[in-house]
Structures are given as C-alpha cells and as structure tokens.
Amino acid sequence: xxxxxxxxxxxxxxxxxxxxxxxxxxxxxxxxxxxxxxxxxxxxxxxxxxxxxxxxxxxxxxxxxxxxxxxxxxxxxxxxxxxxxxxxxxxxxxxxxxxxxxxxxxxxxxxxxxxxxxxxxxxxxxxxxxxxxxxxxxxxxxxxxxxxxxxxxxxxxxxxxxxxxxxxxxxxxxxxxxxxxxxxxxxxxxxxxxxxxxxxxxxxxxxxxxxxxxxxxxxxxxxxxxxxxxxxxxxxxxxxxxxxxxxxxxxxxxxxxxxxxxxxxxxxxxxxxxxxxxxxxxxxxxxxxxxxxxxxxxxxxxxxxxxxxxxxxxxxxxxxxxxxxxxxxxxxxxxxxxxxxxxxxxxxxxxxxxxxxxxxxxxxxxxxxxxxxxxxxxxxxxxxxxxxxxxxxxxxxxxxxxxxxxxxxxxxxxxxxxxxxxxxxxxxxxxxxxxxxxxxxxxxxxxxxxxxxxxxxxxxxxxxxxxxxxxxxxxxxxxxxxxxxxxxxxxxxxxxxxxxxxxxxxxxxxxxxxxxxxxxxxxxxxxxxxxxxxxxxxxxxxxxxxxxxxxxxxxxx
RNA sequence: GCCCCCGUAGCUCAACGGAUAGAGCACUAGCCUCCGGAGCUAGUGGUACAGGUUCGAUUCCUGUCGGGGGUACCA
Numbered sequence: 001x002x003x004x005x006x007x008x009x010x011x012x013x014x015x016x017x018x019x020x021x022x023x024x025x026x027x028x029x030x031x032x033x034x035x036x037x038x039x040x041x042x043x044x045x046x047x048x049x050x051x052x053x054x055x056x057x058x059x060x061x062x063x064x065x066x067x068x069x070x071x072x073x074x075x076x077x078x079x080x081x082x083x084x085x086x087x088x089x090x091x092x093x094x095x096x097x098x099x100x101x102x103x104x105x106x107x108x109x110x111x112x113x114x115x116x117x118x119x120x121x122x123x124x125x126x127x128x129x130x131x132x133x134x135x136x137x138x139x140x141x142x143x144x145x146x147x148x149x150x151x152x153x154x155x156x157x158x159x160x161x162x163x164x165x166x167x168x169x170x171x172x173x174x175x176x177x178x179x180x181x182x183x184x185x186x187x188x189x190x191x192x193x194x195x196x197x198x199x200x201x202x203x204x205x206x207x208x209x210x211x212x213x214x215x216x217x218x219x220x221x222x223x224x225x226x227x228x229x230x231x232x233x234x235x236x237x238x239x240x241x242x243x244x245x246x247x248x249x250x251x252x253x254x255x256x257x258x259x260x261x262x263x264x265x266x267x268x269x270x271x272x273x274x275x276x277x278x279x280x281x282x283x284x285x286x287x288x289x290x291x292x293x294x295x296x297x298x299x300x301x302x303x304x305x306x307x308x309x310x311x312x313x314x315x316x317x318x319x320x321x322x323x324x325x326x327x328x329x330x331x332x333x334x335x336x337x338x339x340x341x342x343x344x345x346x347x348x349x350x351x352x353x354x355x356x357x358x359x360x361x362x363x364x365x366x367x368x369x370x371x372x373x374x375x376x377x378x379x380x381x382x383x384x385x386x387x388x389x390x391x392x393x394x395x396x397x398x399x400x401x402x403x404x405x406x407x408x409x410x411x412x413x414x415x416x417x418x419x420x421x422x423x424x425x426x427x428x429x430x431x432x433x434x435x436x437x438x439x440x441x442x443x444x445x446x447x448x449x450x451x452x453x454x455x456x457x458x459x460x461x462x463x464x465x466x467x468x469x470x471x472x473x474x475x476x477x478x479x480x481x482x483x484x485x486x487x488x489x490x491x492x493x494x495x496x497x498x499x500x501x502x503x504x505x506x507x508x509x510x511x512x513x514x515x516x517x518x519x520x521x522x523x524x525x526x527x528x529x530x531x532x533x534x535x536x537x538x539x540x541x542x543x544x545x546x547x548x549x550x551x552x553x554x555x556x557x
Numbered sequence: 558g559c560c561c562c563c564g565u566a567g568c569u570c571a572a573c574g575g576a577u578a579g580a581g582c583a584c585u586a587g588c589c590u591c592c593g594g595a596g597c598u599a600g601u602g603g604u605a606c607a608g609g610u611u612c613g614a615u616u617c618c619u620g621u622c623g624g625g626g627g628u629a630c631c632a
Contacts, residue, residue, distance in 0.1 A: 032573070039576065048575085048612055058612065089576065090612070135632070177632050293630050304560070304628080311630040318632045346561050347627045372562070373626085414570070417562060419625075421569065426582090431595060433582065441595050449592050456592095489573075501571070504580080515588090515597040557595075 002105060002481040005081065006031055009042055009095060012076060016068040017046070026050070031095075033482070040086070040094035041101075041478070047091040058091025066093050102474060103465040105481035109537040110462045117483045117544050121491075122163030128329055129155055131340035132252070133170040136244040137181045138206055140251050140395040143342050146374045146420065148395075149411035149550070151340050152257045153496035156548040161487055166334075168261040169252075170325060173241050175265070175318060180204065181244075182237025186228075188213035189236075193225045212243050251395050256404055256550050268328050269321030277324050278309065286358050301354035323355045330361055338367045338494070346370050369494055374411060374420040402427040405551045409436040412549060415497045430557075435504055439542065440554050442507040445514070446539040447555040453520045453532055460536040461529035468530050472513040476534060479509045483541045487548075496549060503545045510538050 013029045027049055034043045047062035054061055066087050073079055083098040109116045131151030134144050155165045172178070184203040188210050191197070199205070216239050222228050252259070278294070281287050286297045292312035296319075299306050309320045329337050341348075349368050356366045376383045376393050383393050398407050406427040413435065414420045430437050453459070468477065482502065489498040519531045543553045 030573085032575080034576080035572070035579080036576070043575085045575070045613095051612065092576070172632070175632055291630080295630095308630045313630080315630085317630065343562075343626055345627090349561085370562080418570080419563075423569090429595095434595085435581080437595060438581095441593080445593055445596085452592050492573075497571095501580090508580085511596055512598095514592085515594095518592065520592045557593090 002033075003484060005097065005101060006042060008076075008078065009044075009082075012072050012078070013044060013046060013069060015076075016065060016072045019072065020065060020068050033485070034094070037475070037478070039088065039092065040084075041097040042095040044093045044095070045091070047087075047093060051091060059087060059089070062087040062091045062093050069093065099466075099469060099474075102477045102481075103468070105477055106465060106533055106537045107463060109480060109540050110460075110533075113540060114544060114547075116540055117487050117548075118160045118162070119484065119487075120162040121488070122158065122161055124162065124164050125336070126334045127158060127163050127165045127336045127338060128168055128332070128334040129158075129165055129338040129340070130168045130170055130329075132248075132257075133172070134248060135172050135177050136241045136248060137177050137204055138244065139208065139247055142374050142376055142393060142395060142398060142422070143371075145255065145395040145398060145407065146411040147340050147342065147371045148252060148255055148257045149408045150369075150371050150416055150496060153408075153412055153499075153549045154338075154490070154494065156550065157487055157490045157496060157499065160548055161491060166260045167258070168263060169259045171241075171245060171262060171264045173245075173264050173266050174269075174321070178237050178241060181240045182233055182235075184209045185213050185216060185236045185240045186233065189217055189222075189228055190225060192217060193222070193228055195225050208244075208247075209240075212240055215243070254399055254404070255395060256408070263325075263328075265321055265325070269324040273324045273328075274316060274320055277327055278320070281309075281323075281358055284358065296351075296355065296358070298351045298354035301350075301357045303350040303354045307351045307354075319351060319355075322352065323359070326352065326356055326366070327359055330356075330359070330365065336365055336367060338369060340369045340371055343370050343372055367494065369416060371416045372414075372419045374422045377421055377423045377425075379425060380423075398422075398424070405440070406434065406436045408550050409500070412496050412500050415493075416495045436551065437557070439503050439507045439546065440551075440557060442510045443539060443542045443546070444554050444557045446510070446535045446542075449514075449519050449535060450532060450539070453528065456520060456522055458520060458522075458525065458528050458532060460532040461526075462533060465530050465533060467527050468534055470513075470517060472509070472516050473531070473534060476506075476509045476513050476538060479506045480537050480541045483545065486545075499545055499549060503542060503549075506538065506541060506545075510535070510542075 010029050010031050013031070014026070017024070017026050017029075026046075029044065029046055031042045031044050034040060047065055048058045051058040051061050066085055070085055073082055073085070081098055081101040082095055084096040086094050086096075088094055112118070129151055131147050132140070132144050134140055140148075151167065155167050158165045180200075180202055181204060183200055187197060187199055187203060192210070192213055203209075216222075216236065217228070219239075220231065278287065281296065286300065287309070288295050288297065293308045294310035295306045296309045297306050307319055308317050309323070310316055326337070352368070353363065353366060357363060376398070401424055402410075410422050410427050411420065426434055427436075450460070468474070483506075486498055486502040490496050513534075517531065519528060519535060521528050546553045
C-alpha cells in the first residue's frame with residue numbers, strides 16, 4: 001500500500017514537472033522515506049537536483065513545484081490521501097499522508113495475512129543459491145552455521161518476493177581432503193586393533209574420526225589387523241564421506257535448514273565433463289601450457305595471475321572441477337547463481353568469475369557473497385577456533401547451548417560482511433537484553449492481549465478505522481507499512497540484516513505504544529476494536545518477519 | 558608487495574548520497590491498585606586523518622595511519 005502511494009506520487013511529480021516545463025528533460029524522480037517523521041511520509045529532492053540547471057535557489061524552485069504538485073494532486077483526486085505537501089529548508093518537498101492512507105496499510109495487512117510483505121517482484125525468475133557446502137571431513141563449524149543461517153533466510157526472503165530459489169549443497173566428495181579423511185580413519189582403525197603407528201601430521205585429529213573407525217570395524221566385522229588391511233584404501237574414504245555427510249545433514253536439519261538439491265562433485269565433475277570443459281576453453285584460446293602444466297588465462301578477465309587447471313603430474317587443481325560445476329549450474333537454467341562463501345575463499349572470487357565469463361556468462365549472473373566469521377564468546381572471552389586442536393565449538397554445541405532461535409537470529413544480527421561477535425551468555429538469556437526474546441515477547445504479548453479481548457467478546461476491527469490518531473499509534477502503523485520495503489532492501493543488499501533490524505524496531509514501537517495506551521477497555525469498545533486491529537497487524541508483520549528468518553513465532557513464552 | 562573486509566558513543570553495531578548521525582549494553586534517575594515489568598521514560602556520550610567529487614559525504618574517489626583475512630601446480 002505504501003509502495004502504491006509511492007509510485008502514485010512519483011508519477012504525480014513527473015506529471016507536475018511536465019506541467020511546469022514540458023520541454024525540459026528531467027532526471028528520474030526519487031522519493032525517499034525520511035528517517036525523521038517531521039519530514040513527512042515521503043520526501044522528494046528533485047528541486048535540489050534541478051536548481052542548478054534552472055538557475056534558481058532550491059527552496060524557490062521547490063515552492064513553485066510544490067504549487068504545481070498540489071494542483072496535480074487535486075486533479076488526480078488524491079487529496080483525501082495526502083494531507084499536506086510542504087517545502088523544507090535546503091529544498092525538499094515533503095508529503096504527508098492522511099489518516100485514511102495510513103489505515104489502508106492495516107487493511108492491506110488483514111487482506112494479505114501471512115503473505116503480507118510478499119510480492120511478485122521476482123516474476124518467478126530462477127535463482128540457485130549454494131551455501132555451506134562443507135567438506136564432508138568433520139562436523140559443521142560456526143562459520144558454516146552463519147552461512148547456513150544467512151543462506152536460508154535470504155532464500156526465504158527472495159522466494160517471498162517472487163523469485164524461484166533453489167538451495168543447493170555441493171558435496172566435495174573427491175580430492176585431497178577426502179584422501180586424507182580415508183587415511184585418518186584407516187590409521188585410527190589400525191590403532192584400535194592394536195597396531196600403534198604414528199598418526200599422519202595432516203590427518204584429521206578430531207575424536208569423531210575414532211568413532212568412525214570403530215563403526216567401520218564393527219560394520220565390516222573386522223577382528224584383526226590383517227582383515228583390516230585386506231580392505232582397499234578407497235573404502236575408508238567412501239565410508240567416512242557417507243558417515244560425515246549423514247552427520248552434516250542431521251546437524252542442518254536440527255538447525256532448521258533444508259536443502260532442495262544435494263549435488264556431488266563425483267557425479268558432476270566426471271573425467272569426461274572436465275575434458276569437455278577444458279576442450280571448450282582451449283578452443284576459445286583461454287588455455288596454454290607452461291612448465292609442464294596447463295594454465296587458464298584468468299588475467300584476460302581481470303584476475304591477478306593465470307591459474308593452473310591441469311598440474312604437471314596430470315591431475316587437476318580444485319579449480320577445474322569447480323569450473324565444470326558452475327557450467328553445470330547455468331546449464332540447469334538458472335538466471336542467477338549465488339554462492340555463499342567464507343572469507344578464506346575471497347581470493348578465489350576473481351578466478352571463478354573469470355571462468356564463468358570465459359564460459360560466456362554475464363558478470364552479473366554470478367553473485368558471490370562472503371559471509372565474515374563469527375567469533376563465539378563465553379563470559380567475555382573468545383573461544384578460539386582450531387579444527388586441528390579439537391578446541392573448536394561446533395554448530396551442534398551452539399544449538400544445544402542457546403537453542404535454534406537464538407542461534408539463527410544471532411548469526412544474522414550483523415551485516416554479512418562484518419565480523420560477528422556471538423555472546424553465548426547473552427544468547428542464552430531470557431531477558432530483554434536478548435534481542436530474540438525482545439521480539440518474540442512482543443508477539444507473545446500481543447497474542448495474550450488478543451486472547452484477553454476475546455474473553456470480553458472484542459475482535460479486531462478490520463475496516464472503517466477512524467480513531468487511531470495518537471502519535472504512538474501512527475508511528476506503529478507506519479512501521480508496519482514499511483515491512484514490504486524492508487524485504488526489498490534485503491534483496492538489494494542480498495543480506496537479511498535489514499529485516500533483523502526492522503523486527504527490533506517494530507517490537508520497540510509496539511512496546512512504546514502498549515506502555516502508553518490501553519488496548520482492552522470495555523468502557524470504549526470502538527477504540528478497543530481499532531487498537532486490537534493495530535496490534536493484530538503488528539502481530540502479523542512480526543510473525544511474517546520472524547518466519548522468513550527461520551525463527552519460531554511463539555504465542556506464549 | 559598485491560587483493561578483500563572493517564575503523565562511527567566506554568563496549569557491540571545502525572544510518573537507498575540527504576535534513577538535528579540512531580539503537581542496544583553499561584552507568585545514573587524514575588514508572589506496576591490496570592491488558593504479560595521478559596516492558597517503558599529521562600540523562601551522559603561519537604563519524605581515525607588529509608584531500609577530492611557534490612547543492613549536500615558516515616556513505617562515492619585518491620592517499621595516509623590502524624585492525625582482521627587472503628595471496629598454492631591445497632581443497
């Protein structure tokens with residue numbers, strides 16, 4: 001509804017400019033929503049932009065335009081929706097919506113219910129988003145956890161505004177790290193059976209490897225070392241991958257993250273597929289030989305240096321199957337492909353972009369989001385992260401300690417490109433300092449009040465509102481109206497953070513209203529019903545927002 | 558060396574290029590005969606530095622200084 005007014009106003013301003021001087025060519029009209037409510041519901045800077053070319057002081061030009069605009073508003077019969085248009089200091093033209101326009105925000109909320117905020121903006125365009133994609137060599141870390149929270153929430157938001165997003169987990173089930181995994185399990189198995197050998201230095205030292213080794217022995221009914229040695233090496237690796245992938249899937253499930261597609265490197269980057277891709281790049285002249293290796297001219301596409309695709313020993317680098325994988329992604333008809341990576345991969349961006357361009361795709365078709373690390377704090381001290389020393393804290397432990405809601409919310413509490421401090425003690429607290437509880441509490445409180453009202457046979461009034469005029473009421477209504485725009489900000493930034501911030505604000509506005517005004521009041525039934533409408537709409541906006549973030553929406557706490 | 562992210566209140570962080578830079582925490586002082594006090598109100602306090610673009614810069618550009626990460630024929 002707010003969006004409708006906005007576009008209506010923009011077109012009115014455009015018409016007015018044409019009324020003022022039809023011969024002039026004008027820049028696109030911006031209409032922003034001011035942060036300070038004294039500046040109205042919408043604010044236009046067109047006079048400031050045009051002042052120079054019209055050789056008039058901005059305020060003077062704004063006044064003239066303001067007059068033209070007001071005429072236009074009358075001609076277009078919008079004067080019942082717009083209460084005032086005024087010119088302010090440097091040359092802004094500010095628009096104030098009439099109460100009737102505010103009420104129509106609430107009508108829209110009731111009409112759309114759990115779809116409030118959603119739109120068809122994306123027009124069903126297909127997007128693939130790949131995230132987590134952790135190597136199946138250990139349990140998920142908090143870095144993966146943040147990526148999972150971001151990827152999942154972003155997907156919900158993009159789907160909500162009309163895109164068709166598929167979530168994909170790419171399983172790196174081949175390569176060195178998998179060999180090392182197999183080796184580690186084999187060593188631990190030998191150890192269990194009594195053959196003490198020195199554990200390989202690069203091996204995975206976590207306790208979970210011992211568990212896998214034990215299960216391997218049991219599964220294959222192995223009784224002694226010679227029986228174990230009869231098993232070919234590749235079996236250990238495969239066993240480990242299957243085992244750990246099951247662990248990862250369970251951890252993600254516990255975290256409430258579901259993937260649409262699980263793809264495997266071994267199935268996509270087959271030897272033939274790799275050969276085909278290299279042949280394609282070779283024909284285009286993007287490959288050359290040097291020092292016995294085959295190189296990709298990524299510098300042609302802006303990379304710092306060229307990259308090896310086939311090593312001098314004939315094997316491929318990690319990069320090569322990844323080119324195949326990205327060719328595969330686009331081959332499946334996705335208009336846009338989003339990769340969510342940790343900061344350790346950022347140096348990898350230019351070469352992958354280069355590869356995608358070499359494959360003939362647009363630069364914009366590939367979006368790579370780097371989600372910065374989260375540092376977990378306990379009692380004000382950071383918990384250091386080291387997989388090798390087994391000192392790290394896993395996703396599982398975080399969930400067990402603070403719960404899924406707090407974990408997911410906390411991982412989204414900062415812009416994705418900012419480092420995140422995750423305070424376990426704070427996340428655990430069920431007090432107002434904890435932002436998740438603050439928001440959930442607002443929702444539960446509303447539910448409780450509505451229930452109370454029903455006992456007095458009072459229901460929210462969903463049409464013909466006229467009485468909500470108090471400052472706190474109007475502020476809250478406007479905030480509710482900003483929910484759809486907030487989702488658009490998330491889309492533009494490809495970051496769910498704006499929604500997190502919005503929910504904290506709307507909760508604050510609600511609590512402020514609630515503290516000042518009584519909702520259920522049998523002495524004033526009409527006002528009660530309208531206030532019930534206001535808080536019910538608030539409830540819907542909060543619930544929809546929390547749901548998109550993957551955080552539960554409790555009616556009681 | 559080169560590349561990326563970040564420098565905003567004592568701390569953690571906000572601010573489509575907009576108007577008087579906002580929250581939370583902490584600290585101080587208040588508010589429950591009443592719908593959930595898990596709440597609300599008030600006070601304190603800030604854009605690392607130097608240029609540039611702009612009517613207007615926390616935001617964009619250049620440089621300096623500081624913090625973090627990356628820079629493999631590893632994955």
